[in-house]
Amino acid sequence: MTTRPSTRRAARWLLAFAVVGGVLAWALHLLVAWAVVEVACSIGHRDVAGIPVRLFALLATVLPGVVAVAALAVAWRLRLRHLTEPEGRRERRARFLAELGLGLDALSCLMIVFGAVAVAVLAACG
Incomplete structure (x- = not known):
């Protein structure tokens, strides 16, 4: 059975997301949740772009967490499919x-x- 080129292209992108999506989300979490908050606090600000620091840190943790869980789910589905x-x-x-x-995603x-x-x-x- 052959697959259409557009299906293979989509599968490649899903596979790439499954491999690097969680790691990129973790890197984003480290960069945003820690670095930005540390810089804001060190110069005396209690907010980042008008958002309180604690809420900003929560958002900078939850959003990458959702991306990492999505990458984990995609990797799981692809593994089951290829078995x-x-x-x-x-x-x-x-x-x-x-x-x-x-x-990597786990x-x-x-x-x-x-x-x-x-x-x-x-x-x-x-």
Whole structure:
């Protein structure tokens, strides 16, 4: 059975999202939730772009968390899909990448949760 080129292109993008989506979300979380809040607090601001620092940190944790969970779900679905397909080089590669994405996305979700706990426990701006 052959698939249409547009379907294969969409599958490539989904596979790429499954592999790097969680890691990019975690990096965004680290950059935004920690760096921006630290800079704002160090120069004496109690808000970031008009949003209170604590609420900004919460948003900068929840939004990347949603992206990481979505990447984890996509990786899971792709892995299940490629377990039932006939063996071939393309299917083995896709299954490997889906499993790699599962591990990376699970780690990213865990690290975002740890960051959320730290944001909840530590007082924003001292």
